[in-house]
Amino acid sequence: LIGPYLVFMASTINGYEGTGRSLSLKLIQQLREQSRGFVSGSAGSGSGVGAGGRMLREVALEEPIRYALGDSTEQWLHKLLCLDASIAPKTLSGCPHPSECELYWINRDSLFSYHPVSEAFLQRLMALFVASHYKNSPNDLQLLSDAPAHQVFVLLPPVDPEATSLPEPLCVVQVCLEGEISRQAVLNTLGRGERNEGDLIPWLVAQQYQDEDFASLSGARVVRIATHPDYAGMGYGSRALEQLRRFYEGQFHSLQEDAASTLDGDEHGLHRMTDRELETADLRADTVQVRDPKQLPPLFLRLSEKRPTRLHWLGVSYGLTAGLHKFWRRAGYVPVYMRQTSNELTGEYTCVMLSELAAEGLAMRASEQWLDAFGRDFHRRFRTLLSYSFADFSVVLAMSILDAARSARSGDKGAAPRGNAIATYTRADLSRDFSAYDLKRLESYANNLLDYHVVLDLMPTIAQRYFDECLDVSLSGVQACLLLGLGLQRKSVDAIEKELNLPSRQILALFTKILRKFSNSFRSLETRGIEDELDKPAAAAAAEAPVDGASSQAGTKRSLTDEAAWDPTAKSLLEDLDEAGQEVTDEFKQKQRELIDSINLSQYAIAGDEKDWEVAKDQVKKATLEGKFAQTVISVKNPDSSKRAKKEKSVVRELVKSEEARTQKKAKAKSSKKTKRF
Incomplete structure (x- = not known):
């Protein structure tokens, strides 16, 4: 589209036709950063030259297009519907640490009382919402003002008791209470294949998982959360979600405290007209006037001063981006649904994430590890769809989503490390x-x-x-x-x-x-x-073999009441080792004995009888008496000597040969005599 050509982009920003926040938040800011060569946190002059020689110029039309310049009707309309909401310059001299900031509950009766102080604070809240979200309309203001299931919270810095002005809001959270739908209503709706309006997350989960129990649980959906642009990325949004979780878990409210010490918006707010009063009311007799400030309840309430609504879960539905997913994943939310088609306006995929709350003491008890079951199923379905609807996701974002779904089973709010295998691969x-x-x-x-x-x-x-x-x-x-x-x-x-x-x-x-x-x-x-x-x-x-002391017949079963038959340690370990060692020693000695017996020792035997030894002894004595040198070595003939046997064999062989020669000679002589006669 851009190429070498001149490109014009136009969009409205303010007014009831102002739908250009998506363009300014996503595209214009990116073009500013690219043209300037660095990330800028302010709009600045809105012009610059990029590295490629292309120049970005921004032109703003301040002249009204529906009314005359300075028309009081347009000013009244903008003031009434908060259409000209702009971020006021920051008044804090520094940035307080998130742990020092506190979350407050806002009374909507006082917020929309048209009191000058409340009106100024309402303009600041709407400015934060407009600056943080791509789409805003007057319907959002109406929903915030009179929707019975909606609540508003604001994160404020440490407040000076002697201050005479309202503190600057750092973060605003709008939530909607959902759930507590009867099981029969869910079954009837699922049986017709429909989904009712309202209660976005309960009906969505019931339809996607065909689960009729989740809708009966109570929860709160974070509709919008907005942080001041000058304090974005400093941890104030995470601090607000942490305080919100603790509030709905009842950690700020003590059961020992007096019930009168905690305020409730319904009990300590303005008078509500009953249905009977509405039937008899006459608009012509009503007196329209600004509420008396003295009768208004406090605009802010500390969470410890507000009786909490105990819930089972917190949820959110948002357009998926890498930054938003990282934020909600770090807060401990688990994805349970991902829309397979992108938004036509923003090109983002809708993602629904849930976070389980501590539900001790609630009348409705949830099944154990229900979020783990949803996370497992989403993990499996999302893996399969990665080659279809979500093939254009970056690998880093897809990996982050899978890790967030896996974190439900490990109980870790951050990145869940791979632990032991869920199933055994055989x-x-x-x-x-x-x-x-x-x-x-x-x-x-x-x-x-x-x-x-x-x-x-x-x-x-x-x-x-x-x-x-x-x-x-x-x-x-x-x-x-x-x-x-x-x-x-x-x-x-x-x-x-x-x-x-x-x-x-x-x-x-x-x-x-x-x-x-x-x-x-x-x-x-x-x-x-x-x-x-x-x-x-x-x-x-080994399992079928009989044990010691039991029956030696194959297949004989041991009695369950016979303890001796089932005792695998009849002997101690040392006794078993000694017995095995003795068996090895006996076997070795037996082999030695067999080897010795197989050797012929007759050639080493001392020959001669007693007579031969007596003759040799007399020879030694005789030589000693005559004074001759006495020989200490004597010779005794051994009849079994191998040398003698060899000598005798050779003599016998010679005798046999000589006898054969003499016989042959005689035979030749006889034959010669017979020849002479003839």
């Missing part, structure tokens, strides 16, 4: 989700043997199982975002490269690390599965 589940070829491809890619296109088809299944929290795999924030973008949103690497502002090489390196973790996890899962299968027969045999 080897059978692995075989159902992935074939043997899939696991081989995954392992080959983890070892840098394949291109990432070969395993890209496995990413949706892997991502679903990871975000189901049934896999024992831990990923960093960037790795989880990458897995979400490729697996759930099915984006390309180039698209994720632009969103995360990372080079493609680094993205592919992270992708390899991710799949390597899953490959190792799947391999260990298969190993454990095989080990369990091998251990099952042994465990079954």
Whole structure:
């Protein structure tokens, strides 16, 4: 649209036709920042030159288009409907710490009494609402003034008791009480496939989840929350929500206090006309005048002075942006609904978030962990829709939404870390989700043997199982975002490269690390599965085997009343170890004995009989008496000696050979004699 051309954009800002807050809040502010090259907190002159040579110029038309200049009718209309609401310059010399600020309940009878002080404060409140929201109309003012279920709270800085002027509002919160719908009414409405007007969150949750119990709970929806533009991002909005939560949980109201010490708007407000008085009332006889200031109730009430309405939940419905979602998630709200079509005016998706309140002492008791059940279901549905309606979400925003939905089960108001797996992922589940070829491809890619296109088809299944929290795999924030973008949103690497502002090489390196973790996890899962299968027969045999002292027959059941048969520790551990050690020692000695017996020791035996030893002894004595050198070594013949046996065998062999030669010689001589005769 912009290109090299001159572009005109026009919109109304103030007046009953002023619908241009969306343009000024979202587009014009962004163009100002881009043209100036830095973020500006004020409108300034509204002109500048951008880095590309393009210039932004803002022209404001102050001349009325429906009335004459200075027409009193237009001034009266703007004053009555707060159409010319503008932010007054800040009067605080500094910014008080959020913990020093207090939230006050505003009495709407006094706020709309047309008293000069109340009117000035009403103009400030409407200025905050107009400056913070993209769409405003006189209907919003009417809803704020007389809607019976609406309440208004304001966050004020520390008030000086001697001050003569109203304090400057830092944050304004408008809430609407919802819920307490009968179960039968919900069933009748759901049976017709309709949704009644009013009670936005109860009817929406009942329709989306087909739940007939949630609508019976009481809650409050934050209609609008607005912070002063000069104090945005300083924690005042979070402080207001924290005080609001404590108020509806009854933490400011003590049961020991006297009931008269707390004020109630219905009891201490202005006189309300009954239905009978309205039937007999005559407009011609009514006296229209400004209310007497002396009869007005206090404009502000401390939360400790106001009797609270005990609730089960707090909720909000808003147009989804990264900043708003971060704000509500930090406040402890859990998403339960996301509209699948964007708003035609802003292009935003409507998001509904809930926060559970402490409900001790309430007559209506909610089921345990009802918000956890909604969060789980939303987590599953949102994951599936990420590749359809929410494919254009940034991976960081989608990851933040999933973490916020998961925080309901952990009870953490911030980012919920991944804990233990919700369901156990078994080897059978692995075989159902992935074939043997899939696991081989995954392992080959983890070892840098394949291109990432070969395993890209496995990413949706892997991502679903990871975000189901049934896999024992831990990923960093960037790795989880990458897995979400490729697996759930099915984006390309180039698209994720632009969103995360990372080079493609680094993205592919992270992708390899991710799949390597899953490959190792799947391999260990298969190993454990095989080990369990091998251990099952042994465990079954051990369970069926009879114990000591019981019947030795197979299949004999042990009596449930026989304690000795079921005692697995008949002996102590030391006794079992001693018995096993003795068995091993006896077995070792038996093997030693068998080895010794197998050795032939006859060749080492001392030969000779008593006669041979006596002859040798006499020889030694005779040599000693004659004075000859006595030999200490004597020789005794061993008939079983191996040397002698060898010698005897050789002698026998020679005798056999000589006998054979003599026989052959005789045979030849006889044959020669016979030849001579012939």
